[in-house]
Amino acid sequence: MIDDTIVAISTPSGKSGIGVVRMSGKNSLNFATKMFCPLNKNIEIKPNLMVLGNIDLGSTTDLGFMVYFKAPKSYTGEDIVEFQCHGGLVVTQKIIEKALSLGVRLAEPGEFSKRAFINGKMSLDQAEGVIDTINAETESELKASSSLQKGKLTKVVNELQNDLTDIMSEIEVNLDYPEHDIEYKTKENIKQEILEINKKIKHLLKTEKQGKLIKNGVDIAIVGKTNVGKSSLLNAILGQEQAIVTEIEGTTRDVVVGSIEYNGLKFNFLDTAGIRKTDDKVENIGIKKAKQVLKDSDIVLLVLDGSKELDLQDKENLDMTKNKKRIIILNKCDLPSIVNLNEEYVKVSAKKNIFIDELKEKIYNLALDGCNTNESLILTNARHIEILNSAILMVEKILTSIIDLPLDCVALDIREFYEKLGEITGETTNEKVIDKIFSKFCLGK
Ligand SMILES: Nc1nc2c(ncn2[C@@H]2O[C@H](COP(=O)(O)OP(=O)(O)O)[C@@H](O)[C@H]2O)c(=O)[nH]1
Numbered sequence: 001m002i003d004d005t006i007v008a009i010s011t012p013s014g015k016s017g018i019g020v021v022r023m024s025g026k027n028s029l030n031f032a033t034k035m036f037c038p039l040n041k042n043i044e045i046k047p048n049l050m051v052l053g054n055i056d057l058g059s060t061t062d063l064g065f066m067v068y069f070k071a072p073k074s075y076t077g078e079d080i081v082e083f084q085c086h087g088g089l090v091v092t093q094k095i096i097e098k099a100l101s102l103g104v105r106l107a108e109p110g111e112f113s114k115r116a117f118i119n120g121k122m123s124l125d126q127a128e129g130v131i132d133t134i135n136a137e138t139e140s141e142l143k144a145s146s147s148l149q150k151g152k153l154t155k156v157v158n159e160l161q162n163d164l165t166d167i168m169s170e171i172e173v174n175l176d177y178p179e180h181d182i183e184y185k186t187k188e189n190i191k192q193e194i195l196e197i198n199k200k201i202k203h204l205l206k207t208e209k210q211g212k213l214i215k216n217g218v219d220i221a222i223v224g225k226t227n228v229g230k231s232s233l234l235n236a237i238l239g240q241e242q243a244i245v246t247e248i249e250g251t252t253r254d255v256v257v258g259s260i261e262y263n264g265l266k267f268n269f270l271d272t273a274g275i276r277k278t279d280d281k282v283e284n285i286g287i288k289k290a291k292q293v294l295k296d297s298d299i300v301l302l303v304l305d306g307s308k309e310l311d312l313q314d315k316e317n318l319d320m321t322k323n324k325k326r327i328i329i330l331n332k333c334d335l336p337s338i339v340n341l342n343e344e345y346v347k348v349s350a351k352k353n354i355f356i357d358e359l360k361e362k363i364y365n366l367a368l369d370g371c372n373t374n375e376s377l378i379l380t381n382a383r384h385i386e387i388l389n390s391a392i393l394m395v396e397k398i399l400t401s402i403i404d405l406p407l408d409c410v411a412l413d414i415r416e417f418y419e420k421l422g423e424i425t426g427e428t429t430n431e432k433v434i435d436k437i438f439s440k441f442c443l444g445k
């Protein structure tokens with residue numbers, strides 16, 4: 001049982017319409033009533049009721065609301081009081097100071113959620129869903145974190161563990177009544193059941209690819225020789241003048257990055273220095289960077305000037321990018337086209353904004369590469385993936401050794417596998433890992 005009461009500002013600091021200060025712990029109502037005076041003196045503070053009143057700020061008061069959530073029906077599972085006050089830098093800070101002066105302790109980052117986890121209000125993976133929801137930058141990230149937060153992974157893990165519990169009791173019965181024939185049959189049954197579990201985990205792990213796309217976004221290098229319109233293309237895609245565009249060769253030297261959300265996914269475009277032979281020291285550093293960006297990217301947009309004959313540099317660039325996932329772009333399609341190319345390409349005009357939406361759709365489809373980002377549960381968390389990968393190794397070990405091993409040894413392996421899965425939900429997670437997870441939360445959550 002946690003004894004102390006903690007407090008934190010739950011809204012970001014800065015000017016805002018309202019601010020929220022949250023207090024949790026078994027004495028929170030007691031503390032809160034010492035610093036809040038309802039406008040209606042006869043009102044009774046009841047759970048889940050917003051009460052208007054003056055919040056004590058020391059030298060003055062702020063007119064705001066207080067709401068009380070009674071344990072265990074609260075986020076943390078403890079008594080919680082929330083003050084809704086005016087936003088800005090001072091009011092919330094003064095509420096904190098007042099609470100501290102009464103003996104409340106300042107919460108650590110993620111401490112409310114950690115308490116929720118300790119008090120059984122949510123599993124560890126659900127808590128990770130909470131932080132992912134807060135950190136989400138795109139719709140697809142939000143969808144994935146929302147499933148996690150709602151306990152979809154917890155449910156799958158619990159079901160797998162229930163199957164394992166059934167298997168373990170089957171073994172138990174068999175150990176109590178040992179008979180060779182029965183043992184053999186039991187082992188065959190278990191093998192089938194474990195195979196089913198193996199299938200389910202593998203199915204889940206298949207979503208890892210989508211998960212990476214959702215979590216990391218897609219890095220797209222825009223490369224080509226100078227003056228083909230790479231920076232213009234970046235600007236056209238972003239819909240704003242992010243990179244400098246001139247008719248002077250070697251204008252772009254450093255990498256210019258801009259991101260967009262398209263169909264719920266994040267795409268990071270990296271505009272690079274034009275590749276050419278030059279004696280300019282700075283430009284050469286830029287070209288080196290361009291090659292690195294090209295190497296690290298998920299997709300390459302190789303830009304060519306469609307209004308001019310291809311030269312040796314273009315051909316070198318075509319060759320340099322041929323092993324990457326790439327789209328060849330013939331830019332400047334507003335001008336008469338001269339280029340003859342045997343490879344698949346798309347025509348655009350970065351300057352006149354022609355076929356830019358079509359290009360975005362093409363990039364999206366290439367990035368997705370047939371995978372479905374609408375599955376109801378997608379693994380986006382590296383910790384979960386790592387645990388499931390270790391679990392698969394354990395399953396495979398059980399499957400290969402089950403017929404030769406005595407049943408009690410099999411039972412031990414299955415128990416170990418069960419515990420491995422429990423690391424996802426927090427049932428068997430090491431304390432250091434738990435602390436690390438919650439320390440990444442923001443203050444006030
Ligand atoms: N006509 C035409 N000119 C373009 C187009 N895109 C870029 N340009 C021009 O080509 C020159 C080089 O453009 P820039 O984007 O700086 O090329 P970068 O060196 O590849 O980044 C500038 O004068 C642009 O205005 C286009 O689609 N059509």
Ligand SMILES: [Mg+2]
Pocket residue numbers: 230231232243244251252272273274
């Ligand atoms: Mg440029």
